[in-house]
Amino acid sequence: MINLVLFGPPGAGKGTQSEFIIRDYRLIHLSTGNILRAEVEAGTELGKYAKQIMDEGKLVPDEVVIKMISNKIDATPEAQGFIFDGFPRTIPQAEALDTLLLNKGTAIACMISLNVPEDELVSRVVKRGEVSNRPDDNAETVRKRLEEYQQRTLPVASFYQSQEKLFEIDGVGSLEDIYGRITAILNHYI
Numbered sequence: 001m002i003n004l005v006l007f008g009p010p011g012a013g014k015g016t017q018s019e020f021i022i023r024d025y026r027l028i029h030l031s032t033g034n035i036l037r038a039e040v041e042a043g044t045e046l047g048k049y050a051k052q053i054m055d056e057g058k059l060v061p062d063e064v065v066i067k068m069i070s071n072k073i074d075a076t077p078e079a080q081g082f083i084f085d086g087f088p089r090t091i092p093q094a095e096a097l098d099t100l101l102l103n104k105g106t107a108i109a110c111m112i113s114l115n116v117p118e119d120e121l122v123s124r125v126v127k128r129g130e131v132s133n134r135p136d137d138n139a140e141t142v143r144k145r146l147e148e149y150q151q152r153t154l155p156v157a158s159f160y161q162s163q164e165k166l167f168e169i170d171g172v173g174s175l176e177d178i179y180g181r182i183t184a185i186l187n188h189y190i
Contacts, residue, residue, distance in 0.1 A: 001079070001080060001081045001106050002025070002027065002080065002081035002109045002186070002189045002190065003081050003082045003083075003084070003101060003106060003107065003108050003109055004021075004027075004081070004082075004083055004084070004108065004109055004110050004111065004112060004186070005083075005084045005087075005088070005108055005110075005111040005112070005160065006018055006021070006083055006084070006085055006111075006112055006114070007111050007112065007113040007114070007156070007157060008113055008114035008115070008116065008171060009116070009121055009145075009146055009149045009150075009153075010121065010125055010142060010145045010146065010149065011116065011120075011121040011122070011124040011125040011128070011142065012114035012115075012116045012121065012171050013114055013116070013124075013171055013175075013178060014085055014114060015085070016175060017114070017175075017178060017179060017182060018083050018085055020175075020179045020182075021083055021182065021186070022083065024183070025080065025081070025186060025190070026080050027079070027080060027081045027082055027083050028072075028076055028079045028081070028082050028083070029082075029083050029085060030069060030072060030073075030082050030083065030084050030085065030087070031085045031086050031087075032065055032068075032069070032085075032086045032087040033086055035065075035068045035069065035072055036050055036054075036060060036065070036068065039068055040054075046064060046067055046068055046071070049064060050064055050068075062090075062092060062093050062096055063096070065087065065093075066093075066096045066097065066100055069087070069097070069100065070100055070104075073100075073104060081109075084097070084108075088156055089152065089153045089156065090152060090153070090155075090156065091155055091156060091159050093156075094156050094159045094160070095159075108160065108163075108165060109165070109189045110160075110165045110166070110167055110185060110186075110189065111156075111157065111160040111165055111166050111167065112167050112169060112182055112185055112186075113157055113166060113167065113168045113169070114169060114171030114178070115168055115169065115170060115171050116171040116172055117172070118146060120172060121142065121146060122139055122142050122143065122146075125137050125142045126138060126139055126142065167185045169181040169182065169185070
């Protein structure tokens with residue numbers, strides 16, 4: 001089983017590269033946003049609890065998100081591995097994820113961090129916003145999200161670096177070139 005964290009700031013290309021990895025390595029994509037929405041839509045006890053918290057404008061506690069991830073892993077015992085996207089975003093979340101996976105007899109194999117210059121990130125997200133009509137994909141909000149990423153999320157890379165699991169790659173170039181850099185890393189684990 002190979003479990004990986006695909007990491008990078010907004011606009012780095014995580015979603016696009018995840019699709020290629022899922023296709024070729026048959027891993028299951030675990031996006032915490034998608035998991036939360038599915039739990040809420042299904043009306044599970046965790047989903048009801050999460051909805052109540054979100055309706056109050058609060059963030060869903062880490063322990064609830066970890067329980068949802070655990071349920072998703074348990075529901076797919078045939079999985080060859082998982083891609084974690086959007087999680088972990090903090091060191092406590094990374095620690096909780098490591099503990100969860102250890103209790104299930106597995107671990108994060110690697111974190112692949114897509115490094116992209118800030119100006120390129122802003123350009124990509126603004127273009128994405130023009131295509132998708134997402135009002136939050138504009139230069140001002142992107143720069144705020146990048147600042148939040150730098151302050152809160154980027155330290156997670158150090159957590160996995162201390163475990164010798166961090167691989168940083170250049171996230172600029174053709175989709176195929178970037179994916180080639182990713183597969184060069186993943187093929188060491190298969």
